[in-house]
Amino acid sequence: MARNIAAAGVGLRTGNRNRAAAAPLADAGAAVSDTPAEACQGADIVLTALANEQEVADVMDQARDGLGGHTAWVQTRTVSLDGSRRLAEQATRLNVAYVEAPLLGTKEPAATGTLTMLAASPQQEAREEVRPVLEAVGTRTVWLDEVGQPSSLKLAYNAWVLTGQGRRPDHRHRLRRRPAPEPRGRRTRTPPRRGRRQTRPRGRRRDLSHVPQGRILTGPSNRERRGRTDDPCRHRRRTFEYGATS
DSSP states (O other), rough: HHHHHHHHHHOOOOEEHHHHHHHGGGTTEEEEEESSSHHHHHHHHEOOOOOOHHHHHHHHHHGGGGTTTTTTTEEEEOOHHHHHHHHHHHHHHTTTTEEEEEEEEEEEHHHHEEEEEEBBBBBBBHHHHHHHHHHHHHEEEEEOEEEEHHHHHHOOOOOHHHTTTOOOGGGGGOOOOOOOOOOOOOOOOOOOTTTTTTOOOOOOOOOOSOOOOEEEEEEEEEEHHHTTOOOSOOOOOOEEEEEEEE
């Protein structure tokens, strides 16, 4: 982000708690400072990108001596709704204009200057003042009505991504197995519809009306008809009785 701001022709002084981490920015034309107050001395715009709300508040307290009444503070850290209000109150105590502007994007969009900014400010004139910096680090700025709304929207976006709704849609569930092509010159039976019980047609029943009731009819089993005598089944023969079956 600092390199993109310097590349846009905006004069830049930068600072980091670890000076070695900010030293490479000197090659991009930035002046590396040792303290937050030195980095903010006479600056029109102060942009903070720190790990959490407490670190943001501590660094701005250390920069108090370098802030002027004309300074606009762009705070890019996503914080809670109460955290947004606390930082806005701190900006009032420091006598600077406050712009809450959390970022949508990862390291790659930050390096290429294609971030999306969610911004809000209680001072209308601060929007135009910070516009060159926001345009240097992002391609789109969405202005909301009140402080706290940008961070709330960013937290909702993060939750949406974490639940998987924001991933690239998976179209594999749309793929269905296609039926095999029908061989040429051969007719195939149409498969039955799913969910419908299939019934097999029953064969012709044996007419036993001429057999007196109580007479036993016996017959060979299927294995015996095929010439098999080593039938391992318990029932070697089927016995029919008119009016009952055993």
